Amino acid sequence: MLSILNGFDEKNLTLDVGRAAELCGSSRASTYRYLQALTRSGLLTPASGGNYIIGSRVIELEMLKRENDPLARVARHLIRFHSEDLELNVMLCNYYGDKVLCTDFAWTDHSIPEIYKRGRSMPIFKGAMAKVILANLSISQLKSIYAHNSERISENGLGDTIDAFMRNMSGIRSAGYCITHAEVFPGLVGVAAPVNDTEGRVLGSVVLVVSTQQFEEICETFLIDKIKEIAADIERSLQRKTMTVIAARPRRNPAYRD
Structure with a gap:
């Protein structure tokens, strides 16, 4: 039903x-x-x-979720603090099933149109915010995803074989961040890091959304360090909460859609 x-x-x-x-x-x-x-x-x-x-x-239900979800509550003020401090746009994402969703955002740089909305779903295989979540799923989850989405994975340059796909995911996971150029919206660059629960399972991601020009003008290492810092701040705040946050689980044998 x-x-x-x-x-x-x-x-x-x-x-x-x-x-x-x-x-x-x-x-x-x-x-x-x-x-x-x-x-x-x-x-x-x-x-x-x-x-x-x-x-x-x-x-x-959306109001109850927004006001009581531990990740959203913890990140709400942190992403706004960092956005104002950096004068850059910051977005928080999470996922369920076969969707990556914009949970919240702080849009201080209005030279970039406010194109994201809370609840907007995005393709699982495109964009830094999605790829960094994907890379931090378990090995068994990734194998299942590849088995049912090998063509889509290949189309998005994530690997023509399962070994290539797993290597690409391992590379993102080891780096602790992901950068993509114009994969979701033209002219925009995403610099994302995962947000994990206390057991190391991925809850979602946080991403800096900058223009191509900004990315060329700002030191790449600076952006990477900052997005990792924001993710770490969120994780530390989550750890201080008494409520346990449970990571989402992809559907069994999920077929992901753009």
């Missing part, structure tokens, strides 16, 4: 019974009952033409 919610994204803001039936693999009669249950829970709202849109309960 909940797979129906996977039908919503920035290009698909409504769905009907037929589309919902495709998503959950059920008959139209069963799907209609699922839609009614989701509507009663507030996750969906009926719209004109027999369509459904995202319900108001989602707004409430």
Whole structure:
């Protein structure tokens, strides 16, 4: 039933019974009952033409997540402090399943358009913010990801074989950072570092978003050191919290999408 919610994204803001039936693999009669249950829970709202849109309960859940998620609470003030100090844009990302999401951002350099939004999903194989998360997944997770996404991995230059893919991931993991140029948006460079929990499992990433011109003018080593410092500050603050933060787990046999 909940797979129906996977039908919503920035290009698909409504769905009907037929589309919902495709998503959950059920008959139209069963799907209609699922839609009614989701509507009663507030996750969906009926719209004109027999369509459904995202319900108001989602707004409430987003507020609860934003206000009570340990990573978001800890990082909220830290990314703004560092953004103002550096006069550079800083973004916090996390992941679930097959998506990397913008969780929060501090956008102090308005010479770069404010193109990111909280909750915006991004491709798992493109961009520093995603690659640095990917590289810090477990060996077994990476092997599973490659087994079901070898073509997509090759298309994005991450390796034509599993050995090449694993070497590339190991290189990023060992370096402790990732830099990409114009992979998500033209003219922008991402400099990212992972954020791990107390057991060393990756929770998400933090990334400096700079223009190509800025990257050429600022010392690369300086940017690398700063993004590692921001990630370390977040991790230290997490360690001081009594609540345990559990790293997300990719879906079994996930097929990742751009």
